Amino acid sequence: MTRPPPKPGPLAVFDLGKTNSKLFVFAPDGKLLDERRTRPVWNDFHGRGVLDDEALFSWMSAELADVTAMHGVTGLMISAHGCAFALVRDGELLHPILDYEQEIPDAVAAKIDPILPDFSETYTPRLPLGFSIARHIHWLETEEPERFAKTRAILCFPQYWVWRFTGRPLAEWSYLGAHNQLWAPLKRDFSSLVDRLGWRDLFPEIAPAGAVVGTAEVTLPDGAHRTLNVHNGVHDSNAALAYYRMTGLSGFTLVSTGTWVIIINLDCPLDALDGERDMIANVTVNSEPAPSLRFMGGREYDVISGGWDKPITRDAVERVMARGIFAMPSWAAGGPFPETTGEIVGGDVEGEERAAVAALYVVMMTDLSLDLIRSDNPLVVDGGLARIDLFTAMLGQLRPSQTVARSTMSEGSATGAAALAFKALGLSPFRDETVSVAPSSIPGLEAYRDRWRELAAGRRAAARASAAPVKEATG
DSSP states (O other): OOBOOOSSOOEEEEEEOSSOEEEEEEOTTSOEEEEEEEOOOEEEETTEEEEOHHHHHHHHHHHHHHHHHHHOOOEEEEEEOSSOEEEEETTEESSOOBOSSSOOOHHHHHHHGGGSOOHHHHOOOOOSTTSSHHHHHHHHHHHOHHHHHTOSEEEEHHHHHHHHHHOOOOBOHHHHTSSSSSEETTTTEEOHHHHHTTOGGGSOOBOOTTOEEEEEEEEOTTSOEEEEEEEOOEEHHHHHHHHHHHTTOOSOEEEEESSSEEEEETTSOGGGOOGGGTEEEEEOTTSOEEEEEEEOHHHHHHHHHTSOOSOOOHHHHHHHHHTTOEEESOSSSSSSOTTSOOEEESSOOOHHHHHHHHHHHHHHHHHHHHHHTTOOSOEEEEEGGGGOHHHHHHHHHHOTTSOEEEESSOOHHHHHHHHHHHHHTTOOOOOOOEEEOOOOOOTTHHHHHHHHHHHHHHHHHHHHHHHSOOOOOOO
16 A cells, blocks of 8 residues: 655655766755765667666666665655756657757758847857757757657656656746746746747746655555655756755855856846856746856866876976966867867876866866856855865965855755755755865966966957958958
8 A cells, every 4th residue: 555655754856967867865854864876878869869768767766766765755856957858748758868968960050040039038148069958959849840749748857857757747947047048037938939939838837946746656675655745856056056045145156066067146247148158047946047157167177187086186286387287178068168179288297287287277267257257255166076175275265355165065956956845845954064165375376377368368369260250351
């Protein structure tokens, strides 16, 4: 017999990233009880890179059953990376979920790109690959017309998993507004593109992130059954922002790190956003515009460093600085330097020294990005880079007028998702757990920053000049 869940009990949170997928279990008092991890698998389908969603769902289901048996889990919440969606009908996924790191064919781009809304409407620039899911939706509509014609709902990535567990199609503000040309932040409504392409009726009703929206039955390893409350999911970096705001912080800039470094400063005026530098207005879980800038810092660090996963000493940093070695942008798509290609200049480096150059690169990019987004308030660093003392300390040295704090949890998106779900149950277990970071005192770091910026600006100007149309001479 299926028994209704007691309330409230421990909460399972799936935090689904592009590179790593995680499961966390939180007690109602906010204590972290358990953690599991896997890596999503990406396959080929009709020449398109797609997620092996069945493999991921099998892992999620098995781990959920295990932690429910072990900890008495009574609720389920999902946080997920941006730029992914699903076309569904009844209980059927009509096309596997696309990998956002692939460009659409030129013929498709020629149709969709000219009709994308103005930056002033969506505060989303014309992004490459699938960084705007509108382009990928149009790709499937163009090349898979029969599948698209069967579509009854376009689900954002977190809501796809809500649908898998509950059967209920839903939408949510923070994901609809995450750099995808589908949402007009100032109108708090779908963009003109959605109506122009006739998609409005394909997006289901909007429910707030964290709201209880259904139930899921879990079969435990011993064959018993439990019924879990399922909460509406959320966009990961916006979950992190919600978490820090819910702990009482205000007037700060969030530096949310993982595969992406996403910087959100609610105090930045919207008219300061530069679409040519990957500056956008995300949307908070409350449907407010959230001025943001992002670059793929975690991915770039891995590429530049050659996958280095050991500590980096201050001595290694000082050695490469003394030799004048710089990693110049960009090593992945998007970011403030989309025109230039990544390169190490000043000499050859290997091993720890190459990793030191990579660390300096991410610090330089973060520091510049903070200036671009007008950040002069306290900084909160969350995610993987928050664990690296060298990163936060160098950032503190370069931002002497701002305090720098790091999250001791380092899992702000998952904790934010938990906070939103607990809030829907009348609970607020989390408190501000950030700790202040002491700035480093590395000689010459500021001069190195100035030279890096000079080189980066020169390369950007040269790239833009070479890409500019040449005017014919007139007699």
